[in-house]
Amino acid sequence: MPAGVFYFSLLEQMIKADKKITDEQIEELICKNFKMKGLILADVKIIKMNDNKLESGSSKLVPAAITTAGNVNEKWTNGVNKEEFKILQDYIDVTIKQIAKEILNGRIDIKPFYKNGKTPCQYCQYKTICGFNTKQKGNTYQYIEKKSKEEILSKIKDLGTAP
Ligand code: SF4
Incomplete structure (x- = not known):
């Protein structure tokens, strides 16, 4: 634990x-x-x-x-608490496997997150290489809404991600 x-x-x-x-x-x-x-x-x-x-x-x-x-x-x-920590660990485990599977299946679209007005692009050294530009068709952010801890845990529980 x-x-x-x-x-x-x-x-x-x-x-x-x-x-x-x-x-x-x-x-x-x-x-x-x-x-x-x-x-x-x-x-x-x-x-x-x-x-x-x-x-x-x-x-x-x-x-x-x-x-x-x-x-x-x-x-x-x-x-x-301990129970919530376990829920998060299981969720992360499932999510990592899912992401790896998607990458292996060829899903490599550029989708940086956007949360509270912040994106990783603000600090990224690869900006000129990746060419992400919201003015271009298909270039959109992965918007992350601000949620309370309770909302997040309840959503994860609803998803039933236990491996
Ligand atoms: S600039 Fe490009 S590579 Fe860097 S975080 Fe943004 S989308 Fe990702």
Whole structure:
């Protein structure tokens, strides 16, 4: 059972400030930028194992928070329970196999995602090679709607993707 799936940028951190700041403040800002994003197993024991200095409040390391009463702070935790984690794992497993099958069957159309006004094309180094252009016929984005965690999990359950 995974404790979470996290990621953070390995790029060198550049701190900008409009006034002189101390080395400690710089370090604090750098650490803040390294706070991991992702999904954690919403379990106090697991959260504390990921951030062994955390007693209550928001973690500076992982996307989780603990209430003063010692419970998972649902509002400030990007987490799922064990059962939900398993549902996601099964779904990913099925989806990867499906994508691989489609590629092997020749489906290689250019379809970058578009979510909240963002696309991977904004940062892509292959822009000039791939030629994706929405003005050209057949070039469209894969639009991803913003959905709540509950909506996503319920949709996956409805799909019944268990392998
Ligand atoms: S520029 Fe082309 S290759 Fe790069 S992300 Fe967009 S569609 Fe994909």
